[in-house]
Amino acid sequence: MDTSNVVYPSSEDDRERNLAAKAYAEFEGKNYSNAVTCLLRLAQFRQLDPRVMHNNAVASYYNGGLKKTDDFLKGMRSVETQLEKCAADTDDEVLDVERAVIVYNQALVQYHTRQYRKALSKLESLFKVIEPLVEERLGRRICFLLIEIYLRLYQNESASKMIAYVEKTVTGAKSGEKDAEGFLPDPSSFHQKTHMENLPLLYQYKARLSLALRSMKACKRDLKLLMDSTGGGNQFPLPLYLKAQLEFVRQNYRKSTRLLNSAPRSPAVLPSGESLLSIYFNNLGCIHASMKKHNLAAYYFRQSLVENDRALASFAPMSRAARLTGRPLTCLGLNRRYELLYNLGSQLLHCGDPVEAFDCLLEAVQVFHTNSRLWLRLAECCIRAIQKDENVTIGSRADGYKSKVIQSIIGSGLHQKVIVASYSQDKSTSAHGHGAAMPTLSLEFANICLRNAWQLLPRERDGAAESAEQGGAANGASEVYPSVHSIPPIKFSEVPSLKCSILACSAFISLCLGDYVMALEYGTQLLARANLSGLENLLGHLYVAEALINLGRLQDALQHLSMEIASNFNLSSTDDKASSSGPASGKPASDPKKEEVVCLLPGCTMTWNAGSAKAILFINLAVAYTMRKEYDKARKALQQASSSVRGQDLPPQGVLLAVFLELQAGNVSSVLHLLKRNQTGMAGRSGDRGNKKKR
Template structure:
């Protein structure tokens, strides 16, 4: 916190007694004797009731004396003092009160911004700090440096990296007369600099900012230099260990990153900046196991991180609803990162094949980060994965021949086999008590609402001819807290994934018209990856089939359209980063098998769909030909139950009853053998 240097004798209308009290208050404040400072300021307030500066200083002393626990009261006082400042600036103040200076107003605004930043209200803090930054040169050096440092922290937290880099350069010129690497410049002892200890502290802050920026830019080599410079000043610290671990993490050296984190403190230490180190530790270990493909183990560590976060909060009394910012120190008000950890946990559960747990986690997160379109997509994917998993369980139960035949009726020549029908009821959570689509539940109906929200949050993109690279066009940026903003080609990739999910959900809900529109819009996306083009063709054909347009469906089921199964054009890592270990392969369909693992499998899926369409046209010879081609690609082991039933159906419709019975008995289609 800062306070006005009230001992200045430049104010008119100040008596010698008032001036002496102001000097005594400042001396006690500088020596951290806040109780003495407050008693002196109370006397000064009695003498200068209309002076908002004295009221502000008294509020600061009271706040520090309470160990920063009475934040509600302090904020109300700041608002009152700011209103009084505005009143005095318009000429409505007493003649005995001197005009408000830039410094005095700057201290008040800085205090407000600091509270906003500690509460993670970065947008509000940014507005105030940018207002102060516009008069940066007019501020005293110490206050100007604090403003610039806090604004840099806000920029880094909101991923505005270019502005943060500009601020660092300004700080280097302000403190050291040039580059930080040149050592102590003209700023070491001049003005209100606080000595070499303060200069070393500022150097450490700047090296830390530069290391974090290089991490976000994935500039590993430069980041290692900054961390080394930071360690040379501060020695081994938790911050340095976390930065080193992040460097190794980006390089793909996950075991070394784990080793570095193992030496970090594991007790629930909360720093002055409101960071629970033990929670951060388990979060980072969870990220390491995620990259290693160990999703259940990763989820375990994220749960431990949540436990550490809750334990840090439980060490303080619960907050009162009437005064939610009082009772705990200011640093503890922003320590709660439960929803960020829940976001990570939900993703692990989604990748690990636990969609119902992922839904519960992400549903809690979306109440806080409701402006993140990627989060709405993940929530919809959890609903889709729950629906697909229920289908997978049914398929697993019907893989043997005993489950294919539901019942046998009659005997002898009158013996008939009743085939088990293919039904796909969506599995709903047992907690869902209402059938309303608006009620949160892992259903396709709720997934449709989530996808609509995700599309609504995405901006309209400029038109493109499809040939120019997306990174050369000016595309808007979408905030996606708690993660980095979405920009460039990533916006198109995100929208493509949303449209593909929308087409799938609409087909599952029996709405082929909406699915058709989503599939067409997906195919019109410039530079659409091959994997999404493949599913768009499948959804487009299925939509036409449900609408009875068989000829249009046939046009989109040609196996030659499958060229690649790439999902995203954006690389997951910087190609310039030297990776020690290759990234672990990601599971398909959020832990639910179903998406083709190879181009040949994708072509076989198209051929099976093509065979079904030929059966609907009663062209059974072409249906049999397409079916045999699919069987030759997949083989008898990977053949789905639908293909076996389709083979039996084709044999029945072509009059080969004995072959159809043999297919059902052996649970394997008959493929003609080549003659020698």
């Protein structure tokens, strides 16, 4: 908070000057109650002086421990109104400086309440007239706060320009003055001692900017300068946390963990308004998430939530009438619950717990409702929950065994019948007492989430522009979509991949809901996009083919289920993208080097690899041939599906199709053999040829 000294004309009497000087001295000595007393006495002589009103508001705010922010903002508005009245009567440059102080104070409050864009608008307007302020503390504070906000909004280019300006102007360095280690001006060139105190902050900003730009060498150099300027050692947590983040970006996860463990972890809230324990556990969660240890990452995110709530509980709750009163200014933005819920929800989705993940992400969307990736994750939770319910219910029996092919066996002897599982049930849940817009784990709500995700993505950077951006983003320093307050931020280079995931999920949900026209449209749009991964290309063909089959266009469907598509399928480039993996699984991207069990079809659990993906395509091809009554071609396609998944069983749909084809050929013994392999309850009773299958 800036508290510039009040300047009075020489015509003031000695009494007023003495009161002003005494108030300033008391304030600088942190005797805020005495400063308020002096300013109130001074206000008796100068009741309408905006400078006295301003300094009285600032001193009163400090006297209350910076906890009555609502009253302070109200006082700033009164001072601003009085300044406008005075400006109409006189052309006083001091009033312009006083107006700059008010605008800065308002921007500072907005920064601490995380209204970064509003604060940025005010500070940029001040920076246009910063020349008369640059030699004052106010000028330096404006510059440093601008850098902080640029970094928080991921506007790296603007932050870089502002850092260069601070190096050249505010710290008194000459243009191009560097030593072997980089910028390190001679302390004797500083105009004031405060310039030397700004160096650690400047090196901190440079290190954070280098991290954002993925400039590892420059970041390492700036961190060394930061450690030297703070005296080194482990008593300062920020340099160690930045070093841990550097190792995290370099994928040295063990070293990053060691650095975090060596940093101080006080349970108390720092004066800067941060909970070190909450940050510590959150960082450990991010590290383990990158190591694909999702259950452990979820544990650490839960611990971070606990520490976040504990830090909030150390302050009195704020009322709705005065929501900025009762907590120090620096602690107004202490709550990080919603970011942590997003992190926890994404890991729970990886862990196969879509219900709890949905609850976490749904709470986070209250704050980050403009985040496209968050809406996509909500849709994935709905898809995964529906499929998880199918895997539990299909083929279950009360007498102790389960089968994903056989639902039950009724009768005995010659009258025994086998009831096969059905995979054609209606997945719609909106008719069960909930509207489509109700936040529930339904495919209808997932459809709404996907439309929100699509609408929140930028429209003007499509086609060739997106492809060019993808090529230029190899170093991770691509531009961030500026209009979205994101967690993590969405880069322009990630937009094409997100669009592919949204289209694939939309096609899948449309098929489940029986809207085959929209499924065909989404699938066609997906296949028309450039730089599709192998998985997205396969899903696009599968979804389009299924939609065409349901629309009665079998010949067109066969073109999307050709042998050429299966032979050209490649899974190696599917997981290095910013989007999720297959919408059929509803799971975010995973390590391509690590096999993972993924449900590709309802009731189907197969090890996800290129062979199982080809098997799905061949099964669909066999279905298309069966509908055309080309049974020989259907059998050959099923044989190719079996050869693609050597050592594994076909999914239930493939088994049921094989049963149907064998029945068409009259091979009852083969049918019984297939059913025995998928139903232990038939052992010892399957020799009777009178067994029948009910479809």
